[in-house]
Amino acid sequence: MLQDIHPHNLDIAYSADYHPDETSIIMHYKNGKVLACTDNEHPFLFYSQIEKPQKCVYLFSVDDTKYFLAEDEDVIAPGGYIYQDIKKLRHKEGMLKVNIMVMFTSYHLWSWYTNNKICGYCGGKTVTDYNERALFCKNCCRVIYPRINPAVIVGVINGDKLLVTRYAKNRGVSYDALVAGFTEIGETFEQTVAREVHEEVGLKVKNIRYYKSQPWGYSGGILAGFYCDLDESEEITIDKTELSCAEWRTRDEITGQPDDLSLTNEMMMNFKNNMK
Ligand SMILES: [Zn+2]
Numbered sequence: 001m002l003q004d005i006h007p008h009n010l011d012i013a014y015s016a017d018y019h020p021d022e023t024s025i026i027m028h029y030k031n032g033k034v035l036a037c038t039d040n041e042h043p044f045l046f047y048s049q050i051e052k053p054q055k056c057v058y059l060f061s062v063d064d065t066k067y068f069l070a071e072d073e074d075v076i077a078p079g080g081y082i083y084q085d086i087k088k089l090r091h092k093e094g095m096l097k098v099n100i101m102v103m104f105t106s107y108h109l110w111s112w113y114t115n116n117k118i119c120g121y122c123g124g125k126t127v128t129d130y131n132e133r134a135l136f137c138k139n140c141c142r143v144i145y146p147r148i149n150p151a152v153i154v155g156v157i158n159g160d161k162l163l164v165t166r167y168a169k170n171r172g173v174s175y176d177a178l179v180a181g182f183t184e185i186g187e188t189f190e191q192t193v194a195r196e197v198h199e200e201v202g203l204k205v206k207n208i209r210y211y212k213s214q215p216w217g218y219s220g221g222i223l224a225g226f227y228c229d230l231d232e233s234e235e236i237t238i239d240k241t242e243l244s245c246a247e248w249r250t251r252d253e254i255t256g257q258p259d260d261l262s263l264t265n266e267m268m269m270n271f272k273n274n275m276k
Contacts, residue, residue, distance in 0.1 A: 033083035108217030202237030
């Protein structure tokens with residue numbers, strides 16, 4: 001999965017003591033696109049390569065390398081670096097998994113910093129609090145902490161078959177998926193599973209059991225994977241605003257996704273390989 005970057009280690013713990021040096025890497029985003037070059041091993045900017053940004057906030061470390069977010073609106077970078085769509089970079093041939101993890105995680109943090117430049121309570125301007133991972137409203141003194149959106153991925157099992165879906169065409173995802181959705185306020189994960197399955201495919205489920213989780217910075221989320229068993233009728237009624245199709249597949253009929261990054265793919269392949 002995306003986060004399985006062994007032998008590398010991503011350390012997300014914030015520290016106010018870190019400042020960029022020549023070996024640090026600087027992440028910069030504009031309109032949701034990341035500044036990167038074509039080098040698969042080192043696609044992002046070294047601090048030594050750029051005209052020094054005025055403001056940088058520490059993001060995380062991968063092994064001994066520290067990553068920072070340049071908070072300036074513009075960064076002057078050498079030739080060959082352009083702003084690139086992170087979804088396209090995810091699928092670029094040869095792109096290292098560790099760099100995709102770096103890109104998604106820094107994108108999540110960039111989105112949060114960017115979307116909270118104005119205090120949602122009083123409309124005042126916020127500033128980066130460099131003592132902790134937080135933003136501070138100078139007007140009403142409110143402290144804003146990072147937001148992570150919880151969501152579930154659901155493998156619905158019907159004997160030796162698994163429910164596989166395809167998103168509606170306007171969702172821009174053309175490969176197999178599982179029932180999925182965000183948790184509503186006031187809901188447990190198990191309730192999200194039952195609700196999403198009922199909403200998307202009109203089925204009832206039982207024996208809801210946790211499998212694994214996955215940080216998914218592209219949607220600012222944390223995904224919790226669950227398997228469950230079909231309860232009562234196996235007749236599928238799809239929500240056409242969410243899905244283009246949903247069907248029961250035997251293990252032999254499951255093909256998975258084009259890469260091994262997602263929890264969804266692992267859950268499909270786990271069922272296919274009869275591991276559970
Ligand atoms: Zn405020």
